[in-house]
Amino acid sequence: MHIFPHQKSIVSLIRKRHSVRKYSRKKLTSEDMEKIMGIICEDNTGPFGNTLKFWMISREAYREKPVKLGTYGFISGAMHFLVGAMQAGTPNNHEDFGYMMEKKILALTGLGLGTCWIGGSLRRDEYAKTHPLEPGWLIAAISPVGYPAEKIGLRERVIKFFTDSKKRRPWVDLFFNGEFQSFLTPDVAGRYAEALEMVRLAPSANNIQPWRIVKSGNIFHFFLHKKTNEKPHAKRINLQRFDMGIAMCHFELSLLSKGITGHWERRPTGLLSANDVEYISSFVVDESQ
Numbered sequence: 001m002h003i004f005p006h007q008k009s010i011v012s013l014i015r016k017r018h019s020v021r022k023y024s025r026k027k028l029t030s031e032d033m034e035k036i037m038g039i040i041c042e043d044n045t046g047p048f049g050n051t052l053k054f055w056m057i058s059r060e061a062y063r064e065k066p067v068k069l070g071t072y073g074f075i076s077g078a079m080h081f082l083v084g085a086m087q088a089g090t091p092n093n094h095e096d097f098g099y100m101m102e103k104k105i106l107a108l109t110g111l112g113l114g115t116c117w118i119g120g121s122l123r124r125d126e127y128a129k130t131h132p133l134e135p136g137w138l139i140a141a142i143s144p145v146g147y148p149a150e151k152i153g154l155r156e157r158v159i160k161f162f163t164d165s166k167k168r169r170p171w172v173d174l175f176f177n178g179e180f181q182s183f184l185t186p187d188v189a190g191r192y193a194e195a196l197e198m199v200r201l202a203p204s205a206n207n208i209q210p211w212r213i214v215k216s217g218n219i220f221h222f223f224l225h226k227k228t229n230e231k232p233h234a235k236r237i238n239l240q241r242f243d244m245g246i247a248m249c250h251f252e253l254s255l256l257s258k259g260i261t262g263h264w265e266r267r268p269t270g271l272l273s274a275n276d277v278e279y280i281s282s283f284v285v286d287e288s289q
Helices: 010-016 030-041 093-110 124-130 154-163 186-200 239-257
Strands: 053-058 080-087 137-144 175-177 211-216 219-225 262-265 277-285
Touching (some): 010 093, 030 093, 053 093, 053 124, 080 093, 186 239, 211 239, 239 277
Parallel strands (some): 175 211
Antiparallel strands (some): 080 137, 211 219, 262 277
């Protein structure tokens, strides 16, 4: 089963995706659960080669067990959760996880299901009890998966107001042409403009949007803005590095939807590092295109 079995374009899914924090208490249908399992079991290796693990859990299954699943009040009504884990300490493990988790969330969006990235406010030790993990693995993030409630509460409306796409940073803060001193405009970006806009609309922890991208011909260098690079959270978890993986996912999938292919690699950029940025990776568009 392909991870995007529906005919909706990836761009429409990115625009449709939003964080759902209030859910109907309806259980997922067996048909939807079968589709979900197909999504989470396929394609679990990120662009840097790290293998990730994903599984679904039902809150009801742990109601009578000594496991305390929770998200500190951020989510209400959720009956099912997607849980993801990664190996600690491997190079670019966070970026790979962010890439693959977001890919699955977009596929779930295509099924009409609500989701919400949760990487900070969760009890990792409790969620680790729901699946056997080898030493060195840790819970990276979770997402509720379910049917959105018909009406949302005041709390969700307030959060949505502050994280709305209209509150995203403008192009001049995020995208550059050749060097950090030269801004990249949609006109100059040309056929790559839509994919960059999908990066701009990507979700990020606290809506920080830590990605900075420099276009150099057919190569796009991705950087993490250091001023937003938070201290490791909850034992070796860095949320902004998840965000970089999300940005990479949006960029590559958006290009693929237009028939533009390429690959990720780490390579010398020749760019000065005095701009408070950390180099992550480069997307190299196939020269034949």
